Amino acid sequence: MDFEPWWLIAIPILFGLGWIAARVDIRQMLSENRSLPDSYFRGLNFLLNEQHDRAIDAFIEVAKLDPETTELHFALGSLFRRRGEIERAIRVHQNLLQRADLPSAQREHALNELAQDYLRAGMLDRAEAAFEQLKPTRYAPDALRALIRIHETERDWPRAIQAVQALQGLIDEPVPQAVHFHCEEALAALNAPVPDLDAAHAALDAATHASIQSQQGSDAVPHVRIAMMRADLALREGDLRAQRLHLESILAAHPSYAGLVADQLLANHRADGTENQALDQLEAHYQRFPSLDLFNAIFQAQRTLRGLPQAWAFARAALQRNPSLLGLDRLLEARIASHGAPVQVAGGEPDAWLPLDDATLMRSLIHKHTQRLDRYACSACGFKARRFHWQCPGCNAWETYSPKRLEELDA
Known part of the structure; x- marks a missing residue:
């Protein structure tokens, strides 16, 4: 390759330009470093070493020296919230929001952070107002999710449903609890001083539609609640056939929930004199899907319809197949209620089974223990309740209660 004379000029020029650029970069870096207070770097160092208290003190000092550091204010606010210093x-x-020169994007960011602060502090009215202002912004999806939680906490079901619909209008995101919002709306209509059956029907239709939209068909847990509420609505309207169909659909689709509807099914058949048919149906169901609630419903119905010997025979056989302290507790309770009268076993001598004094003593020994087991429990937070709940009273999560008692879950 031939040597060109102009290289003698170009090479020094290139070196010179590189030297100038390096000097400019160094000066800019030094200028930026001088413009940042030492407290800023101390704060970063404390933050990296997880010394949050000292980091906050350092950042507060920076914020006082340079009020224009908006990102530092955001970081400081987040640190305060994480530490629980909500005020x-x-x-x-x-x-930040009081600054007139704050750009719109940062103003929206500050408003979102303030709304989160209010929500964390439990100031729901202020949080709601702030999130409402964020609906036309880029924070709309998160704001709507927060509004859903707020309206749910306030049990304002119509507004919770509106927030769900607004969220689904923005993004294709299922909200499974929306089914329960409609069911709660139906329940409110039924429990009104003057029950509004038409409004309850409309709410349950909306619940069914929401279940389909969120891909929760007839095999999903909300189907049980919808069917139970439709059965209650049919009973109020005097349509016993429709009530029976809804209750039987639960036995077919969700057999583990049979104990929750057994008494209603027996009462439905009692109205037209076919209670024995319902009892046979429930006994057959119990053979395949035993549960303590179903055991109790069958045992009580056996005592009423077919007498103590039949109930005794059922209970003994059931406890042999599925030993249970709760089942034994129910049996001892019935024994004590019969005042120790001997039970006439078919084809044999009267069977005293257990003297009254011994039955009373045995029940007193196990009853305190069985009281702890005779509970439903939330799978999310462990909250225990005597009554079955669709929404946990402890953590407000939906569908976290199993239809089985604690003893069955621990087995």
């Missing part, structure tokens, strides 16, 4: 976080974000 200080609120003040930081309120101060």
Whole structure:
């Protein structure tokens, strides 16, 4: 390759330009470093070493020296909220919003942070107002999710449903609890001083539609609640056939929930004199899907319809197949209620089974223990309740209660 004379000029020029660029970069870096207070770097160091208290103190000092550091204010507010110092976080974000020169994007960010502060502090009215302002912004999906939680906490089901619909209008995201919102709306209509059956029908139709939309068909748990509520509605309207069909659909689709509807099914058949038919149906169901609630319903119905010997025979056989302290407790309770009268076993001598004094003593020994087992429990937080709940009273999660008692779950 031939040597070109102009290289003698080009090479020094290139070296010179590189030297100038390096000097400019160094000066800019030094200038930026001088513009940042030492407290900023100390704060970062404390933050990296997880010394949050000292980091906050350092950042507060920076914020006082340079009020224009908006990102630092956001970081400081987040640190306060994470530490539970909600009042200080609120003040930081309120101060940001009071700045007239704050760009719109950062103003929306500050409003979102302030809304989160209010929500964390339990100031639901202020949180709701702030999230409502965020609906036309890029924070709309998160704001709507927060509004759903707020309306759910306030048990304002119509507004919770509106928020769900608004969220689904923005993004294709299923909200499974929307089914229960409609069911709660139906329940409110039924429990009104003057029950509104038409409104209850409309709410349950909406619940069914929401279940289909969220891909929760007839095999999903909300189907049980919808069917139970439709059965109750049919009973109020005097349509016993429709009530029976809804209850039987639960036995077919969700057999583990049979104990929750056994008494209603027996009462439905009692109205037209076919209670024995229902009892046979439930006994057959129990053979395949035993549960303590179903055991109790069958045992009580056996005592009423067919007498103590039949109930005794059923209970003994059931406890032999599925030993249970709760089942034994129910049996001892019935024994004590019969005042120790001997039971006439078919084809044999009267069977005293257990003297009254011994039955009373045995029940007193196990009853305190069985009281702890005679509960439904939330799978999310462990909250225990005597009554079955669709929404946990402890953590407000939906569908976290199994239809089985604690003893069955621990077995």
